[in-house]
Amino acid sequence: MTDVAIGTTRRPVLDPLPERVLELIHDRGLRPGDPMPTELELIELLGVSRNSVREAVRSLRALGIVDVRHGHGTVVGDASLRVLSPSLTFRAVAGGADDLAGLRNLIEVRELIEVGVVGRLAGELDESTLDSLDALCAAMGETELDPETDREFHRVLYARVDNPLIGQLVDVFWDSYRTAHAVLSAPGDxxxxETVRLHTAIVDALRAGDSAAARDAMTAHFAEINHRLGSAEAAR
Incomplete structure (x- = not known):
């Protein structure tokens, strides 16, 4: 078989195959959910073996660029940022139980994102969303502090943000942050x-439409997390 040029630029045979499949997706204007070319089409278009095509598709699937859906076959994926979660989790624990630097770095990035975004939500959330946040704050105070309740608070908080990447990033960092609960001491009464107070302060600032107060409250929330992390480091 001979190599077939895709698009307006001829690419050499030894180009990384996943890149060439990605170029084909772009050239055809395929959108998330659109059917991918069949395996046979890819073999003919790219001039490579069946195994090579399968390996390329497998690589793109790992990145979320290609997806396999029951009843629909292989389609263009949505390339969710959630594929970053395993790598970030590994970075958080790569130093071993006695090295929390990776975890601290993850928390710092998450803080930069959330403090930067929360001020934009002041005065923008409807009463139903604010009531849901109030209920989650109450749940934090009524039972043993559950990281999943905290996670749901932040998920509800950013569900109304226009940029879907923000919610995905927050989710990705939460998946990695779960490792913190294995090294941080269990919170006492x-x-x-204090956790309930800090989350309530965030909701109060948002309800009041006070962007600066919302950012300050979120900063204080992360200061408390970093304090607990510092205590864990000092105890080692």
Whole structure:
């Protein structure tokens, strides 16, 4: 078989095959959910073996660029940022149980994102969303502090942000942040009360439409997380 040029630019045979499949997706204007060319089409278009095509598709699937859906076959994926989660989780724990630097770095990036975004939500959330956040704050105070309740708070908080990448990033960093609960001491009654107070302060600032207060409250929330992380480091 001979190599077939795709698009307006001829590419050499030894180009990385996943890149060439990606170029084909772009050239055809395929959107998330659109059917991918069949395996036979890819073999003919790219001039490579069946195994090579399957390996390329497998690589793109790992990145979320290609998806396999029951009843629909192989389609263009949505390339969700959630594919970053395993790598970020590995970075958080790569130093071993005695090195929390990776986890601290993840928390710092998450703080930069959330503090930067929360001020934009002041005065923008409807009462139903604010009531849901109030209920999650109450749940934090009524039971043993559950990281999933905290996660749901942040998920609800950013569900109304126009940029879908923000919600995906927050979710990705939460998946990685779960490792924190294996190294941080379990919060006592004082820490639990402080967590509830800090989350309530975020909701109050948003309800009041006070962007600066919302950012300050979120910063204080992360300061408490970093304090607990510092205590864990000092105890090692």
């Amino acid at each position: 004082t820490e639990k009360a």
